Structure formats: C-alpha cells, structure tokens
Amino acid sequence: MKVIFPPGQRSNYFDRNAVTKAISGATSTGPGSAPTIRWTYTVPAAKKYALNTLACRNVRQDIGTVTAAQTFIAVTPAGGAITNLCTLSNYALERGAVGQADFSGGLVFMTGAVITANTSDNSATGNTEHNYSMTGLEFDA
Amino acid sequence: MPDPIGYAGATAYEVASARFGGPTRSIERDLTVTTTPSRLLDNNPRRVAWLIQNLGAVDCYNSDRRDVTSVTGFILAASGGVNAMDVLEDGESVAYDRYVLCASGTCALHILEIIRV
Numbered sequence: 001m002k003v004i005f006p007p008g009q010r011s012n013y014f015d016r017n018a019v020t021k022a023i024s025g026a027t028s029t030g031p032g033s034a035p036t037i038r039w040t041y042t043v044p045a046a047k048k049y050a051l052n053t054l055a056c057r058n059v060r061q062d063i064g065t066v067t068a069a070q071t072f073i074a075v076t077p078a079g080g081a082i083t084n085l086c087t088l089s090n091y092a093l094e095r096g097a098v099g100q101a102d103f104s105g106g107l108v109f110m111t112g113a114v115i116t117a118n119t120s121d122n123s124a125t126g127n128t129e130h131n132y133s134m135t136g137l138e139f140d141a
Numbered sequence: 142m143p144d145p146i147g148y149a150g151a152t153a154y155e156v157a158s159a160r161f162g163g164p165t166r167s168i169e170r171d172l173t174v175t176t177t178p179s180r181l182l183d184n185n186p187r188r189v190a191w192l193i194q195n196l197g198a199v200d201c202y203n204s205d206r207r208d209v210t211s212v213t214g215f216i217l218a219a220s221g222g223v224n225a226m227d228v229l230e231d232g233e234s235v236a237y238d239r240y241v242l243c244a245s246g247t248c249a250l251h252i253l254e255i256i257r258v
Contacts, residue, residue, distance in 0.1 A: 001231055006221030 013050065016140035021049065024133035025117060028061065029069070033121040038132060043113045051115075051136040054103040056088040058119075062126030064093040069121040069128040071099070078112030085115070090128070111141060160229065161189045161257050168254045174201060174243050178209050182239040182254065190235060190255040192225040193217060197248030203241040205234065211244055219248075 010016075025038045043049045056071040072087040085107075090099030109115070117132035157165045172181065181203055182191060195201055195217045202214030203224060217224050226235040241250070 001215065002223070002225040003215055003217075004223040004225070005218045006223075 013048070013139045014137060018137045018139040020135065021138050022133070022135045023117075024131070026129065026131045027119060028127050028129050029119055029121040030127050031065075031121060031123050031125050033119065033128075035070075035118055035120040038117045038119055038130075041115045041134070043109050043111050043115075043138070045111055046141050047111060047138050048141045049109045049113065049115075049136050049138050051085075051107040051109065051134065052104060053133075053135045054086040055131070055133045056086050056099075056101045056117075057131040058088060058090050058099050059129045060090070060092060060095055060097040060126060061129055063095050064097075064123035064128070065125040067091070067122040069099070069119075069123060069130070071101075071117075071119050071130045071132055073115065073117050073132060073134060075109060076114045076116075078110060093123075095126075164258045165189060165255050166258055168256060170252050172241075172250045172252060174241050174248050174250060176242055176245060178207060178240045178242045180238060181241040181250070181252070182237075184236060184238045185254075185256065186233075186236045187257045188236050188254055189228040189257050190226065191239075192223060192253045193241075194251045195219055195222045195248065196251055197243065199244045199246060199248050201241055201243040201248050201250065203239055205237045205239055207238075207240050209240045209242060211242070214241075217241070217250070 023039055023041055054073050058069050058071045068089040068091050070089050072084050074082050074084045076082040086101050086103045088099045088101035119130045121128050154164055198219050200219050201217040202211050204214040228235045
C-alpha cells in the first residue's frame with residue numbers, strides 16, 4: 001500500500017495569523033538617570049516577529065551639562081547577547097535640542113527574543129523627554 | 142495471448158492483459174466522509190487497484206477494519222494526500238472492503254478504482 005503525503009505547502013508569513021505589534025512610550029528623565037528599561041516585548045512561543053520600524057527621540061527640556069542623554073532599543077535573542085538595534089545619543093546641551101534615530105527594515109526575531117526600550121541621562125543637570133517606539137508583525141513560526 | 146475482443150495492437154490493452162489477465166476499466170467517484178466510519182470501498186474481487194485522494198482540509202484514516210479510528214487506520218493526509226493499493230504489490234487485500242473516517246467535521250475524497258472487466 002502506498003501512503004503519499006502532499007508536498008509541503010506554507011502560506012506567506014503575513015498570512016500566518018499575523019498580528020501587528022506596535023509599542024511606544026514616553027518618559028521624562030532627570031539628571032543622572034541610570035539606564036532604565038521602559039518597555040519589553042518578548043517574542044512568544046511558536047511565533048516570530050518581523051520588525052518594521054524603530055524610532056528613538058529625545059529632547060532636552062533644560063540646559064544640560066557635560067554629557068549625553070541616551071534613548072535606545074535593544075534585543076536579546078534567545079541564548080544570545082544583548083545587541084542595540086537603534087541608538088540615540090544626544091550630546092547637545094542647550095534647551096530644546098532634539099535628537100532622533102530611526103530604523104526601518106526587515107529583521108525577523110525568533111521565539112524568545114526580548115526587545116527592550118531603554119533610556120539614560122548622564123547629564124548633571126536638567127531633564128530630558130524621551131520617546132521610543134517599535135512596529136512589526138507577529139506571526140506563526 | 143488470445144485476443145477475444147479484437148484489441149490487438151492497443152498497447153494499454155496488451156499491458157493490462159499481461160498484467161491482470163484481461164482488460165480493465167476505471168470507476169471514479171466522490172465521497173464525503175464524517176467522523177463516523179463509513180464504507181469507502183465495497184468488497185469486489187475484480188478490483189485490481191484503487192487510489193484515494195483527500196480533497197478536504199482535515200486528515201482522514203482508512204483501514205479494512207470496520208471500527209477504524211484515528212489511531213488504528215492509515216492516514217490520508219489533508220489537502221492532497223493519497224493512499225493507493227495495487228494487486229501486484231498488495232495481493233488480494235486490494236479487493237477487501239475498506240472503511241474511512243475523518244478527524245473532524247466532514248471531508249471530501251475522490252476515489253479511483255481499476256476493475257478487471
């Protein structure tokens with residue numbers, strides 16, 4: 001008796017129960033703010049995540065002193081080391097100085113990858129407003 | 142080989158006669174199966190081969206056992222899976238009754254039987 005299976009047929013990733021995941025946030029940091037995770041997204045079991053865009057922006061709300069305000073989005077793949085995906089270091093010190101870093105592309109992250117948005121401000125004085133966002137598509141692995 | 146019905150020179154006839162001892166014909170039909178076992182093929186001692194294709198979206202299971210289940214039958218995979226028997230490979234079991242059920246809901250099958258005339 002012959003038992004024959006049909007050839008593997010797989011739909012495109014965007015047709016595999018795809019759900020848009022758009023995450024954003026905003027916060028104001030004071031001087032001497034240590035690196036802090038603002039949001040976390042973990043690629044669920046049996047899913048993958050196709051990253052479309054990242055955006056990091058910060059604005060000096062007061063005159064800064066000495067050094068950078070950082071806004072960055074990083075990924076830690078399952079079993080791997082943390083790697084920055086989008087890094088903004090704003091060295092401008094005057095009030096209202098805007099820094100912006102964007103990314104758009106087609107990275108795909110596997111199950112268990114952890115993506116975080118982070119802020120820090122090493123300035124000795126003044127506050128900084130940070131914005132950090134990500135869009136992408138979560139789909140069946 | 143004698144040629145009682147005058148098909149000499151017809152290659153398919155000659156091959157079928159050599160293989161099965163005479164001409165054959167095909168019967169094609171469709172069957173919708175459910176989660177309750179139903180008869181897929183009747184017992185027919187003149188059948189020399191059969192082939193079933195699963196046109197539905199769920200797996201089916203078939204056996205010559207009347208009480209076939211999803212763990213006691215041969216899988217007939219969804220979306221184009223095929224099961225087939227040929228008398229030269231499988232002997233007289235190709236002529237036996239055969240039963241089938243599907244994993245859920247209903248499922249469409251297409252059946253081809255090759256019958257010795």
